[in-house]
Amino acid sequence: MTLFERLASRQLIVVTGKGGVGKTVVTAALGSVLADLGRRVLLVEVDPRENLHQVFDAPPSGGEIVQVTPVRPETAGGGAAHGSLWLQNLQPKQVVEDLLRQHLHLELLTRRVIASPIFQHFMEGAPGLKELAVLSDAERVVRQKGKGRSSHAPFDLVVLDAPATGHGVSLLAAPHLVADVISHGPIGAQARELTTFVSDPERTAIVVVTLAEELPVLETLELREALDRLVGRTPELLVINALYPPFPATPIEVLPNDEFLIDLWRTRRQVNEREVAHLAEAWPGSRLLLRMLPADRGPRLLAGLRQQLLEQQEQTA
Ligand SMILES: Nc1ncnc2c1ncn2[C@@H]1O[C@H](COP(=O)(O)OP(=O)(O)OP(=O)(O)O)[C@@H](O)[C@H]1O
Ligand SMILES: [Mg+2]
Numbered sequence: 001m002t003l004f005e006r007l008a009s010r011q012l013i014v015v016t017g018k019g020g021v022g023k024t025v026v027t028a029a030l031g032s033v034l035a036d037l038g039r040r041v042l043l044v045e046v047d048p049r050e051n052l053h054q055v056f057d058a059p060p061s062g063g064e065i066v067q068v069t070p071v072r073p074e075t076a077g078g079g080a081a082h083g084s085l086w087l088q089n090l091q092p093k094q095v096v097e098d099l100l101r102q103h104l105h106l107e108l109l110t111r112r113v114i115a116s117p118i119f120q121h122f123m124e125g126a127p128g129l130k131e132l133a134v135l136s137d138a139e140r141v142v143r144q145k146g147k148g149r150s151s152h153a154p155f156d157l158v159v160l161d162a163p164a165t166g167h168g169v170s171l172l173a174a175p176h177l178v179a180d181v182i183s184h185g186p187i188g189a190q191a192r193e194l195t196t197f198v199s200d201p202e203r204t205a206i207v208v209v210t211l212a213e214e215l216p217v218l219e220t221l222e223l224r225e226a227l228d229r230l231v232g233r234t235p236e237l238l239v240i241n242a243l244y245p246p247f248p249a250t251p252i253e254v255l256p257n258d259e260f261l262i263d264l265w266r267t268r269r270q271v272n273e274r275e276v277a278h279l280a281e282a283w284p285g286s287r288l289l290l291r292m293l294p295a296d297r298g299p300r301l302l303a304g305l306r307q308q309l310l311e312q313q314e315q316t317a
Contacts, residue, residue: 003286004313007236008037010205011142012135012197013159016168017209018219022241022290025297026209027161028055029305030239032070033313035083039156042141043068043087046134046163050089054297061089070306086155092130095137096123103186131174132187134160135194169223172198172206173230199232206235211242212275221282238283240276242292244269288312 007013007030015027027043035041042065045052050060056068065088097114104110113119123129138158162168175194182188198204206227210220220238227233247269254262279287290308295301 002313003237003288004033004037004309007205007207008034008039008157010203011157012138012204013157013207014162014168014172014198014204015159015207015209016162016171016223017164018216018223019164021209021211021216022239023164023209024052024161025055025301025305026207026239026241026290027159028052028302029309030207031159032085032302032306033309034157034159035070035085037083039083040154041083041085042155042158043085043161044134044138044158045087045089045161046092047089047161048091051297052087052089052161055299055302056087057299058087061087063089063091063094083156090134090137092133093123095133096129099133099136128170128174128178131171132178132191132194134171135175135198136190139194139197168206169226169230172227172233176231201233201236204233205237206233207237207239208235209239209241210279212240212272212279214271214275217275217278220279224283234285236286238279238285238287239290240279240287241290243272243276243289244292 001009013030013034015023015030017023024045024047027045031041031043043052045061050062053060053066053068058066058068065086067084067086070083070085097110100113101107101110104113138160141155141158160171162171175191175198179188179191179195182191208220208223210216224235227235244265247266252262276289288309289312290305293301293304295304
């Protein structure tokens, strides 16, 4: 089984890492590769800024589940394209309110509860509640598969672009945290179920994204340690993103004013190489490298990242 086949067999992939390292574009590229393996994949973004759709040049989801087209490289020659790719921008607050609606059944009562200051206060302040809501939504979306419910398309796999704050550790640790505090009732039961879901390496995988720079690498190693300590999980994959292109061995002819740029290129690339070597020692397990590409967040960037993922899969298969 290749790395991507292994990831495609999971139900939830949580993509995490420090802010601005490329989580959103990696979520898109990885999700589209997994959809090409024949899976029905839902990309979920938990970020009020909504920018996942830009990678596909699609309109904003505004909370709805919308289908997008995975870019297929010209070289793929068709492939097993029975899968499909969808995306959704998820508002945790909305999910909590939906959950409440399911449990209370009565619309009027639900509206009153939601409008009450006590509930609003509870939702903002209760540690882990929003995280629990996000995970429970992901679990529900994949669980519906085979049950014949048609309100949502059944999905094989959710790729979750986790919020940057707390590195996604708080997201993955939430079920355990909540289960410890609330042992009774539907929330306690839900928290226990989700603890099992995120601890199960057959169902949930963790992908960490980083840049090959000193501080992001240190934080990435701390993240690995925190995931182990607080969630009891080891990430399945590390994506080292936005590497400068290799610096040529032969001298390059440059105009005097361009020397600064050449110097920048050489020094950043040296830092990248040093940190990639650091990670090769300090990070056991699968690592994939992605070059920095001269494209904005959009289909061209997506196609370039996808191609690099697929090339490395061939090398590691
Ligand atoms: N390999 C790459 N080549 C070129 N540009 C890239 C690459 N990876 C990411 N980018 C660009 O870097 C910026 C940050 O990427 P992205 O939004 O995916 O990061 P993020 O980790 O999701 O950020 P945040 O934590 O703010 O959500 C985007 O403009 C994206 O297009
Ligand atoms: Mg993002």
